[in-house]
Amino acid sequence: MIARRDEPHGTGLGIFRYVVERTIAWLHGFRRLRIRWERRDDIREAFLGLADCVITHRHVQRLC
Structure with missing residues (x-):
C-alpha cells in the first residue's frame, strides 16, 4: 500500500512515487x-x- 502525501509509511517503498507519476x-x-x-x-x-x-527542453527553459 502506498502512503498518501505527507504521511509517513513504514515500508520505505513509494519514496519516488510522485516523480514517476509526474513523468508519466x-x-x-x-x-x-x-x-x-x-x-x-x-x-x-x-x-x-x-x-x-x-520535456527536457521545456524544463531547462523554465529554469533559465
Whole structure:
C-alpha cells in the first residue's frame, strides 16, 4: 500500500512515487504516446525519445 502525501509509511517503498507519476503524466500529454497508433516498436521508441527531448527542453527553459 502506498502512503498518501505527507504521511509517513513504514515500508520505505513509494519514496519516488510522485516523480514517476509526474513523468508519466508529462509523457501522456503527447497524444501519439497516450494511445498506441504505431505497430512497430522502433517508431514508438523514436516518439518516446522525442518526447523526452521536448520535456527536457521545456524544463531547462523554465529554469533559465
